[in-house]
Amino acid sequence: MTRPVVVLSRDEWAPRAHDHEQRAARYADPFVARRHRGHKHPVEDFLFTYYTLKPAQLKRWHPGAGTVLLDAAERAREKFYRPLTGSELAALGLTVRDGAVVVDDGAFRDRRAPAIDFARAVLGAHAGNPGFFGCFGLHEWAMAYRSGDNDLRHEQLELRLGAAGTDAVVESARIRCTHFDAFRFFQPQAVPLNELQPTRESQRRMEQPGCLHATMDLYKWAYKLVPAIPSELLMDCFELAWDVRETDMQAAPYDLTGWGYEPVRIETPEGKAEYVRRQRDFARRAQPLRRRLGAALEVLDPARATDGAAA
Structure with a gap:
């Protein structure tokens, strides 16, 4: 990484992920419940039917480019995430055991x-x-x-x-x-x-x-x-x-x-x-x-x- 980064421990990023999920659920969950019942709402459904982001995707928290998540090795399997390289770990005083991952903004930029x-x-x-x-x-x-x-x-x-x-x-x-x-x-x-x-x-x-x-x-x-x-x-x-x-x-x-x-x-x-x-x-x-x-x-x-x- 060639720019300053923010490093978040799991104790720091997990509450943010939970808060985001709750915030998004206020809107997403009623839509999903209506859809299961076969009901439609002429106003509140629009952001889920006209736009293409799925409710589950809306509820998934992301820190954004340039933020390192510790103890998050499982997220390296997600699209556009990657584990830090050896040189990046060394520059931040981290090791592989820290389970550090980051958004792969280079791959994102190339694909999008x-x-x-x-x-x-x-x-x-x-x-x-x-x-x-x-x-x-x-x-x-x-x-x-x-x-x-x-x-x-x-x-x-x-x-x-x-x-x-x-x-x-x-x-x-x-x-x-x-x-x-x-x-x-x-x-x-x-x-x-x-x-x-x-x-x-x-x-x-x-x-x-x-x-x-x-x-x-x-x-x-x-x-x-x-x-x-x-x-x-x-x-x-x-x-x-x-x-x-x-x-x-x-x-x-x-x-x-x-x-x-x-x-x-x-x-x-x-x-x-x-x-x-x-x-x-x-x-x-x-x-x-x-x-x-x-x-x-x-x-x-x-x-x-x-x-x-x-x-």
Whole structure:
């Protein structure tokens, strides 16, 4: 290792692993229980069904790159972990008997280079572009536009304003969605109504901090860097995404009052103002997480680090 490292005894890292598991279980375990019963939740399932990190993976603690775990020889069998070399052990005053392991960030960097590069580009755009706070969550309305009762994205929910009322909101609004992974779910009839036509490639330059979905995606970029980032950072991103998802669905055209969610009525001036207030708060909360993700990218690949990702 050519950089300073942190060395944790089992007495130091095991409680952190336990605390992380409990923190993640608060969200993961109810989802798993619902899935076993065949039940769905229109808000709380999203981070487990849309994103690809499994509940058990979310609950697994990792210290991140550059941290040595002692008495952890069993973890050397995990993907992207390795035991310390003889020279590394000697430099730290350790022996093989100490069971020292570390994240193999070199192997991770070699295998995940495209993901690292894409995350760096998107986070740089997210930091460097001005925030747009005039979308009012209309992406969800565009996904329901002229869909009919049998073609709704959330088939178990009813539209608050009905199909005609939902269509009227879309047709009277300015739709300016910058996020490809929201835009790609628009109903075909709504696609030409969007002022922009984002693509996967343009995502590298179009991400912006006002977008709720871009903020939720901080969680995606975090788990794509597992195990090379600390699990505490992963959960901070997850919990922000959890809060964002609640607002995302409260501002959607669906009636969620039966699930305990009051609507953010973006079809009214008051609702628009409330949406923007929350949008700005989420953008503020995302800033330090984006900086921490940028710092993690710099540790992984300092030669290619950019100021934008860490801004």
